[in-house]
Amino acid sequence: MVEGVHFDLRWGNFEGLGARSLAVNLSDIAAMGGRPTACVVNLAIREGISTKLLDRIYAGLRTAARESGTDIVGGNLTRARELSITIALLGELGGAAMRRDTARPGDEIFVTGTLGDAPLGWRLLAGEIKARGNARAYLIGRFFRPPNRLRAGQRLAAIKPAPSAIDVSDGLLQDLGHILERSRVGATIDATAIPVSPAYRAVMGDDLIHALSGGEDYELLFCLRPGSRESELTRRLGVPVRRIGRITRRRRLEVIGSNAPDFAKRSGGWDQLRDLTRSND
């Protein structure tokens, strides 16, 4: 997480920043069904950063580590022109890993939680959009405290065969694109099924752009052989689950539904996103 790219110190909430820096890594472990064990932290600090500020970042990081059962076993401190936090996190698997290359035509596609909140929170902080009161607080909270889906991921990985899964870090369409590419399949997404929060709706109305492309949400996206019920999965994973589409044989990503944004209908695929999505491989 790099200052000026992923966050701005004027946003305050330095504890949240520290917590988030670990959470985004925990999410990768969750998406494979693993359990985090230990991490190392590289902190690059610039002039003008007070010890107190660093202490607050580190306090948030330590709390997030404790809550997830992760040991901070070492790290490094270096000078730089901008503040950045780089974490390498180790995890282990109890059984099969969830992978990106195992989706099959006919699989149903699900997501946990709601999408688009964190990218809206980011845009509120950056002043790119406006909102007040509860909606604003909720969306910013979703940015600073990504959901912990470790237990949901572990329970998902116990399903046989293990689902193909990924975390939504770059945006639903891009991250689904990773699965489609690796699994050599396509998908149809029903925009009317995309789960968004009341706060999202209060700010964006019917516009799904941030829910489809926003990234930063760190919810889980997964593909199951057909026949699972949303209510059953929600109970099993301990988090709301929504069915949003289906894996297809034709290698193309299609977004349907009356509220599908034009850009998604037009794109008809994820090729144009490939440069961006390579960044998380």
Place this chain on the structure above:
Amino acid sequence: MVEGVHFDLRWGNFEGLGARSLAVNLSDIAAMGGRPTACVVNLAIREGISTKLLDRIYAGLRTAARESGTDIVGGNLTRARELSITIALLGELGGAAMRRDTARPGDEIFVTGTLGDAPLGWRLLAGEIKARGNARAYLIGRFFRPPNRLRAGQRLAAIKPAPSAIDVSDGLLQDLGHILERSRVGATIDATAIPVSPAYRAVMGDDLIHALSGGEDYELLFCLRPGSRESELTRRLGVPVRRIGRITRRRRLEVIGSNAPDFAKRSGGWDQLRDLTRSND
């Protein structure tokens, strides 16, 4: 390794930069007597960095990984205002680890190779000092290609009891200071025994400042129960070894010898360096 702090792209040798970014991490494994297994690489890139330049950095990194038996198993790419390479490296131990807290009064202190070459190389590249011909090429080479002391470290760790050891990354006095602090002991260093290269001597004459405080050399510093011969250790480790001093009960770091620099005689300890040295804990 951060652009503008640890390197400058105008120095060229991008392969060397990539190799060095892994080598400095391998050195930490060597200093514990371990074997590297796998690493993840975080590359932060700024505008104006060409793909070709990144490819050259990565080629150097891959070569260094292959030569040391390290798998590059993943990583991340992010935008930033300056180029930086952050590596987290996993290693494993065959037996006992060499630690920083096991030095005892009476132990003899040794170092591998020569000290001060890499910091001189850095200063030559930065234009802070001048030198020509072979000496210049040698010193710059020592900066870009830190020594690989993995095998020496493994052989050292097989000695019983396992020596207290550390790699010389911050400078001999600072790194020895880590051992002294953790082991709750002191040391006397004989400046006349500090090993320096002919190239170092050609540039610096009798001035030992960079050999004592320069850092960047990534040689091994270790403490053995008394009685080991330099020649025997040199044969056993496969690298030149020099005895440079002794661990003392009095918690103070003393540099003696006719060529001991004033700053080292005056400092009488490592307290003033503690803020810096914390960075590598």
